[in-house]
Amino acid sequence: MAEQILDVRDISVARGDVPIVYDVTLGVQPEAVTVLLGANGAGKTTLLDGIAGLAKTTSGTIGLAGQAIAGLPTYRRAHAGLGYAEQARTVFRSLTVEQNLLVARTGNGDLGTAYRLFPELERRRALGAGHLSGGEQQMLVLARALLGEPKVLLIDEMSLGLAPVVVRRLMSAVRELTSLGIAVLLVEQFAHLALEIGSRAYVLRKGRVVFEGPCADLAGDDDLLKQYYFGTAEDPAEHDDTAEKVAAEGEAR
């Protein structure tokens, strides 16, 4: 397997005491977009939360550029180079656009790069983040993540509730991130858009990886994707929906 900047091995993640993600192994290659797909409630957000330290990992290891980070608190994972653009446009509404960026700046984090990638934000730098449109708020979340100088950026459902034209704009920005040397792990409901910009894909179903391979293997084949999303009647996991329900709650927050 090619060199991986984020190396997740046999990780299990729980919400409270309920296990949601089981023994997942995945890798993110440098300067590439890796796509993580799955139906609602598959455990995608829980997995990202586990990698970022927001949800409890009960087993497994997480390596970031050779450094083991599974035992670190969330903010130290960020300092180690792990960025996370959570879903639901988590801007700090009481701060201005620029203040949102400044609070996240570490080391040589550069406002100029963020503004070059999202010139819309520079025009609104003094505006309260709560007054931005949904698309602009999502841009701000991505730009803010850049100020932490991440080696790997986890992006969760950035298209949620946004117009298709805005989603395409964001996707092109994600592609640009890789040219800045950032590796991306992208969770996305618009699978076909994500597969267009991704190099490698994983599909999660009921907390387990059921597909791993090049994005090209899934692109354009809706039936295959559906099969990986929902499985078959013989799949034993079909009969245990507790974890799925809890994961869905986690992803809806």
Add this chain to the structure above:
Amino acid sequence: MLGSVVAGLTSGGVYALLGLSIVLTYRLAAVVNFAMAVIGAMGAFVMASLTDAGLNVWPALIVGAVSGGLLSAVLGAGLVRWFGAHALRTKAAVTVAVYVALMALGLRLFGSVTTGARRFPQPFDAPAFVVGDVVVPQAALVSLALAVLITVGVTLLLGRTMFGLRLQAISERPATAEVVGIPAPRLALAVWTGIGALTTLVIVLVAPRLGGDFSTLGNLVTTALAVAMIGAFHSLWLTLAGGLLLGCLEGAAASLEAVQAYRGVLPFLVMLALLWWRSRHEVWDTATAAR
């Protein structure tokens, strides 16, 4: 009457400071802290015990403030560790439980109203000026100045410094703040410690005038909450004004013989009036009302 209102300013500055402590805890740590005044009283009584034992007042004051700060930090650490993701009302309920426990412990350690009143040092007891027949002590000016200083200082801190911006970020989205690399638990602890120490100083300032017993001082949280409500748990300037207003109202009530025995209920009346005023435009859920 005017003299009584001016005399009320003596308490007003202190009430403003207590209200500010509540508002700051709410804004920066997202907790309505019912245990705030009793924590301050604990620190103040540590100080009083040390001065009773012969220690000079200033080192005793420092030890008292540190004790109040540490106690507050312990409560904050517990809330961050075990209740960080819980709803506001759950965290408030935890502070109520801590209030009850510390009140019981304080009464046990330091005595009740009749047995436990302490002589607190009064470094600012000298008269500052006289209005009519009312002598306004320096303590009134000190508490007023401190309240204004803290309001201005915290406003500048929150709006103009990176530390303040990060505190705002933590108060709004603690998990996201950590995600972007802000050491939220560490900063939250600093906030809890600072507010605990500040509350101790405020209680020390007001203790001589209120009789110096643990129960009265610990229950000042009622007044503090009323003042914080005037500031809508957000505005520092309104909270400052609210503290002064409540002090003046209390002073005015003290001058009227018919109501002076009931002036202790003023904070509750203020809370009721504010709750009514702020809910006057609320619309009942029609589906529920139709049942």
